Amino acid sequence: MKLRKLSTDVLIIGGGTAGCYAAMTIAQNSPDTKTLICEKANIKRSGCLAAGVNALNAYITKGCTPQDYVDYARNDAAGIVRGDLLLTMSENLNSVTDHLERLGLVILKDENGNYVTRGKRNLKINGENIKPLLADAVNELENVTVINHINMTGLAVSENRINGAFGFNVSEEIFYSIAAKAVIICTGGAAGLYKPNNPGFSRHKMWYPPFNTGAGYAMGIRAGAEMTTFEMRFIALRCKDTIAPTGTLAQGVGAKQINSLGEVYEDKYGLTTSQRVHGTVMENISGRGPCYLKTEGITPQQDDALIKAYLNMAPSQTIKWLESGKMPSEQNVEIEGTEPYIVGGHTASGYWVDTDRETTIHGLFAAGDAAGGCPQKYVTGALAEGRIAALSALKYIASKSIPEISEEKISENSSRAEKFLNTKGSRFSCEQLEEAMQTVMDRYAGGIGTNYRYNEKQLAIADERISQIETLTDELCAEDMHELMLIYELCERLTVCKILIAHLRARKETRWHSFAENLDYPERDNENYLCCINSRLENGKIKIIRRRLIKEGERYEHNDRQ
């Protein structure tokens, strides 16, 4: 591999929603600052918004306040949130929405020019091209450079201070060492940890991008950064098979969740995100499945609107309706829960950050799905965090010069990649080990196969098996750079699995059904667990740390880091 050394003021890892907006914020506030975005695919269609999105789910509508949004998110997460993070995010939701509209995003308005709202917090949009709009805006910025098709794999950290990061091109044999004054992690969350809904040909037909493999989490974990709330997994309730969103049906045409007897069951289990999944699981266990969203009886005009709405975000659902010859008005839409994901934009998993979104590593910031403590971000919340992290990074770099990355560090990182490329033949393929990991997680760490439940004994087995699979990755071989990327992605997922299992074991209660349902501790324990469960890798061992819940209005700083 060729070695290419680069340097920049601010390095943004991941050019998705949060990453693009962080770059735009830097350019707007400090035009001379050099920013580099390193993106695994191409920012035009990378990250969560590749197919589009048809609502902005986080907006402070008329008559509501940012505090209302904090209260909603706190209730949905049964108390395990950071008020400081939620409030600072919420205060930015409307201004980033205005900005999106100025960039060309179409938002539905009434005859008086006011946004039409869906429920208390949502706006209706045409978001099919939301990512190209963001990408175009970024590509126009003078001092922002984008390198597409570069897979970032590790952080350069010295004495708990960021010096930059390492990565490689996904098709050409080039290894990158990038020195930076500050780094913002915008790599998204982690999918593909658990056996997916459709493990065969359509294994990647999942809710979350299958290409978000927890790279940012894994980099931070290995560098000793503190993580929070990995045990609050996210499971989406989706249209069966296509794993398309249900919100458009539930909120758009008022479709209720019903069981096979036609009974509305959602009131029985509660209306939080996890309760909706749990209710569906319980109805199936009780023999009243399959479950549906009741769309039969809606009008043909509603059919037409739904067909278009789905083409703008999840085209497979429209195709399914057209291929089957039955429109939603003629046939209820079957629903199911997805496999669990780790994603800080929906639940509270991710980096433990201070109020300014700095991680426990000096100069390393996190935003969007990578940052923890602040659930229900959705698109606008990710933009808001990208903005906050960028402004903090600018403050941080003010009097700093570009650090040196030692040759020793560079060679340590590049030689690992070289080893996989130079190995000829291995007992197991990367694909086999990925399947092994997903099977273990499914059976022993609460996957779809066990209705998302687990007990202490199962978690212990999961931990042991994941460690075994980790040792097998050492002997993998890569024929080309794409295969090298797949090996790194597998290793990232295994690292995330280890931390996730440790978190599941540390929260000895059931605070959220389905998201973290421990059969040995089936009740909520407010006396002992109304706190954040955090973790940090210390000398190869996972250390669990309990932290108090920070309230809105407080300014949280890391007081006990090195």
Place this chain on the structure above:
Amino acid sequence: MSITIDSEKCIGCGKCAEVCPGNLIKLDGKAYIKYPKDCWGCTSCVKECSVNAVKFFLGADIGGMGGLVYTRQRGDVLTWVIERPDGSAKEIDINRKESNRY
């Protein structure tokens, strides 16, 4: 859930390979999908293809019946064409300037 690329129609421009969020499409003069099982189904590649060589389909394991989908773009209108296995086709126009109503 995946795509097919018609090598007769493909002009080898590489735009589909450039935008695929999983880097799954490779070029060998013409574009081809190297990792069909790894496709997310985002249809980014379909929208990039100006000659309709790239078409999207649902895997049989998730209820696919053999239909193929491609898009045409004219100004603000994105037209989705769904070709059914019996040869019939349905076209749906979406104006990018009009919002979703749900």
